[in-house]
Amino acid sequence: MQPLFIALGHSALGHYMQTSVWGFAVVEAIHLLALAVLGGSVLVVDLRLLGVIFRKESTRTLDRDLSRLLLGSLVILILTGIAMVSEEALKCYFSPAFRWKMTLLAVAVLFYFTIHRHALLRADINGLTAWSRIAAAISMGLWLGVGVAGRAIGFL
Amino acid sequence: MAAIVFEPFLQHVCQLFYDSQIGTTIRESDNAFPIIESVHVLSITLVAGTIAVLDLRMLGAILRSTPVRRVAGSVLPLTWSGFVVSFVSGFLLFWSEAAKNYGNPAFRIKLVLLILAGLNSLIFHTGIYRSAREWELAAAAPWRARVAAIVSLTLWSGIIVAGRAIAYF
Numbered sequence: 001m002q003p004l005f006i007a008l009g010h011s012a013l014g015h016y017m018q019t020s021v022w023g024f025a026v027v028e029a030i031h032l033l034a035l036a037v038l039g040g041s042v043l044v045v046d047l048r049l050l051g052v053i054f055r056k057e058s059t060r061t062l063d064r065d066l067s068r069l070l071l072g073s074l075v076i077l078i079l080t081g082i083a084m085v086s087e088e089a090l091k092c093y094f095s096p097a098f099r100w101k102m103t104l105l106a107v108a109v110l111f112y113f114t115i116h117r118h119a120l121l122r123a124d125i126n127g128l129t130a131w132s133r134i135a136a137a138i139s140m141g142l143w144l145g146v147g148v149a150g151r152a153i154g155f156l
Numbered sequence: 157m158a159a160i161v162f163e164p165f166l167q168h169v170c171q172l173f174y175d176s177q178i179g180t181t182i183r184e185s186d187n188a189f190p191i192i193e194s195v196h197v198l199s200i201t202l203v204a205g206t207i208a209v210l211d212l213r214m215l216g217a218i219l220r221s222t223p224v225r226r227v228a229g230s231v232l233p234l235t236w237s238g239f240v241v242s243f244v245s246g247f248l249l250f251w252s253e254a255a256k257n258y259g260n261p262a263f264r265i266k267l268v269l270l271i272l273a274g275l276n277s278l279i280f281h282t283g284i285y286r287s288a289r290e291w292e293l294a295a296a297a298p299w300r301a302r303v304a305a306i307v308s309l310t311l312w313s314g315i316i317v318a319g320r321a322i323a324y325f
Contacts, residue, residue, distance in 0.1 A: 025320075025321070025324060028320065029316070029317045029320055029321075032197075032201075032316050032317070032320055033204075033313050033316055033317070035201055036200070036201045036204040036205040036208065036312075036316060037204075037205055037208055038205070039198070039201035039202055039205040040201070040202065040204070040205020040206045040207075040208055040209055041205065041209070043202060043205065043206060043234060044206065044209055044230070044231065044234075047230075047234070053230035053231070053233075053234070054222075054226070054230045056226065057219075057222055057226070061219070061221065061222070062219070065218035065219050066209075066218065068218070069209075069212070069218065144198070147197075147198050147201070148194055148198070151190075151193070151194045151197055151198075152190075152194070155190045
């Protein structure tokens with residue numbers, strides 16, 4: 001993986017991010033805005049799966065509309081994230097917080113589009129079960145972990 | 157004239173916060189500031205992210221078949237919970253940096269945007285939202301509600317960006 005990070009750091013994108021005065025600040029601001037949208041949609045979907053909010057709404061409808069928001073913001077987060085990594089690629093590569101974040105992100109995305117999605121669609125037919133609640137709790141925990149580890153990159 | 161009296165007063169108050177026991181403790185602790193700041197960032201995410209769901213509903217972008225008041229009933233308690241956490245954590249951060257924050261342009265802009273967001277919400281709730289029963293089933297809300305939604309999305313985006321920028325000054 002290390003050569004990939006070195007290449008990213010030496011790429012045109014990396015060069016731009018390292019030398020531009022406002023580049024990093026602007027990209028980071030967009031990253032934060034997309035994070036807000038992702039955080040909001042995760043919370044709404046998972047609280048629905050826990051039976052806290054939108055009890056009368058079908059989970060299928062919520063899934064369709066909010067997954068679109070989640071997916072859109074995820075794409076923006078990943079693109080701006082790559083640009084931010086290119087600014088200090090090797091530092092990220094060796095950062096424990098960054099490695100945690102990437103691991104949690106991979107697990108969170110995988111979980112969201114498999115087990116979590118299955119629980120959402122099943123909830124429409126079977127109602128809320130212990131399984132759907134556990135899936136919601138795991139999902140919130142994973143995404144929270146991604147956010148906390150992400151913030152920690154700047155501190156560690 | 158008011159500014160001449162007021163500004164040294166505010167600066168003095170900020171200095172008092174900065175020099176206080178609590179402010180100094182947070183500032184000098186290794187972990188307090190990063191931990192409080194993480195809580196602040198994540199709770200602001202919840203405020204802006206959940207209010208965005210209501211705003212996007214009124215603009216007709218998502219949940220078009222769900223009545224607006226039902227969306228508001230589900231989403232606003234989350235927004236308010238997030239706001240309480242972000243206000244308390246934000247105040248603690250300010251406490252430890254008050255003297256520096258006072259002159260910080262990003263901090264000042266953030267406070268102005270927060271006040272404007274509060275005003276926007278007040279105008280919305282005391283105005284067009286009172287007749288929501290009549291229009292809540294429409295895919296997109298009336299223009300006054302759509303304007304409030306766009307203003308809300310803009311202001312909260314501005315609050316996040318200005319908040320991040322505090323650290324750059």
